[in-house]
Amino acid sequence: MATSRTVPNLAFRRLRGQRSPGEFAAAVRRAAREIGEQVACDARYIGRVESGEIRCPNYAYERVFLHMFPGLSLTDLGFAAREQVRGRAARAAAAHPPAPDTDTTIRNDEESDVLRRAFMTSGTATVAAASLGLGGIVPAPRAGGRYGETEVGAVEEAVRRIRLLDDRHGADRLYRTAAEPLRTAYALLDAGTAVRQSTADRMHAGAGELALSVGWLAHDSGRPEDARSHYAEALATARVAGDHALEAHAFSNASFLARDAGRYREAVRAAQAGQRAARHLSSPRLLALLSLREAGGRAGLGDRAGCEEALGRAHTLFGRGPGGADPEWMSFFGEPELEALEAQCWSALGDWARAARHAHRATVLQDPHFTRNLALYRAQLATDLARAGAPEEAASAGGRVLDLLDQVQSSRIRALLDETVRLLAPYPAGDAVSAFVARHAALGAR
Template sequence: PCPPGVGPLGPHPLDPRKESDVLRRAFMTGGPAALAAPARGDAPARTPRRVGEPEAAAIEDAVRRIRAFDDRFGADGLYTRAAQPLRTAYALLDAGTHRPAVTGRLHRGAGELAISVGWLAHDSGRYPDARSYYAEALATARVAEDRALEAHAFCNLAFLARDTGRPREAVRAAQAGQGAARGLASPRLLSLLALREAGGWAGLGDRVACESALLRAQSLFGQGPTSADPEWMSFYGEAELEGLEAQCWAALGDPRRAAEHARRAVALQDPHFTRNIALFTAELAGDLADGRHPEEAAAVGNRALDLLRQVRSGRIRAMLDGAAGALHPHRSTPAVAEFLARHRAPGLPA
């Protein structure tokens, strides 16, 4: 079920741009006045005289709504609208409160919101912005001495480092995240961080270290979920495990194994996570193209293009660009020619 305020889309999903506007109004007006009025440009956010539980709850709700939107539609439709709630959250934090419990919630909420906005930047290809937001979340975690928030920030920093060609930094960030997560009683969190480490090792071409991290991730995942698993990890199931392993094998230059795992990722994905279905379908298309299966790659690529009608993600589009590049030498094949023509067609979300 969708979180409150985010209607079920059913078999006739809303246009992503309309849904983005609905969601923007919902999380900017659904909470107390502190989160209600979007400022113009970079105007300072207004804060109430007293900051309490309603304000903390509004920040937490904004985080949930952003995540729910991203699960279905990707980041591009919301990123430009998400910065104001974050500014307001930090203004609330600066305003302060005399209640330690509320202060902790404000720190955690502001940090999680910074990560969510950072992810919107990350997924839409705005990498410097993403790095800045993730660093802001990490600083917030350090000030609050919040190990769970620190682990989350390092997890996303590792992912960003991998995506921007800094694999050694990805390894270091993932290992730091594992250090922060120890003692949190969440094997699934440690599993995801081990996968982030594996992605870094794959980028470095270190197959032995990558396989070791993958085995650790699988073993930790096999311990099952616990009540201590962070709320933000709802996306991390068997499909995500398979998909991230596929990306490791692709980086190591083994498209056959990559395609095996990507195929399983698509098959196992919960239909709610439309964005990830599109992501792993694009991954599979690229792996098949690299593995010299052009006709199947083109067919899978067409499925990914269909999904991009409702998902807006710069990262996914970039993956399809890579698949199209790999298929270009096979452009005389009718199925490939059809895919390439669709890929080039104007009007496809960038």
């Protein structure tokens, strides 16, 4: 909720120029990738900055903004000095405990690198919750059941934090912790009413996106039934709210899960339903991803012609480039992911050499800063090479995945490594193969 101290950031607004908030947010995400950072920037975030609600960005955004505008300081960009913002917050917290409507910007202004280090060194779920900032991030329903900007902003922040940590470390150790803010978000929806309709719309969208994020963590950590339940919950939320963007996202995830479970016709139907929802939007990239989901389902059915048609459609749509209407959650979907998803299609069709070529491109194109995706693409490459009859190359790729397992916790990646070891068993035990199999067994990568 805006307060009397909120002053519009006119300097930042001038820097945006003639670009729409969505177009500017896309430029921020591209700039982040250039320096190995990831920020979940969308038009809403730009609006919060320009309105003065965000008086000082977190450290990740600070690095990106200073990269975009070299030679300018945070003050030049219209922000308040960090020590001024935090100092006032600390004094206010000591004198007056925060009321339900207190601005959460300061509380959410955390250093992402510190969170990541704390997460990787934590040994218990309790410590992990504290280090992630997820435990209690979404406030419980107020007396009287009303919610406002504070609660909605907290839900949106929980989604961003989960995505950031998953990009870096995988899902296994995040899933249980992430379920807490999800339960609270839906408790807010069930128990309360919003102060205005726009707030209610944001809460529905935020709760739905949070359900999808938690569902993905369940999916990636080997809990398919939990994932299916979360995706269904998100889809129901989308239908209730009439939110086409959320509906398309839910169908995309549901299609991916169905394909992984071997329910290929369901995967195709979900992808097609997602495309129908996405046609209400103006995002060729979203339609490209949903076309790739359809291609994956058709590949599982052995429908080579249908798969190739969907792949061609996906490449055409992807070639139109990113746009201001691209959903925030699609920041992961660049050329490396396009190559990886195509590799999965050829693998399902039994064209192992072609699959390996696309998987290799994904590993080359992927920014090494995003450890989880890099490990996944290399694990996929190792499996495709083993199936293509290249055991030494498969073992080499698998060994590079093992190098990352101290940073990444993903049942999907471990399952691919297990499959690679199984596929290598019939081959003569060359040096690279023996070394990989021995390391895999020693590290317990099962």
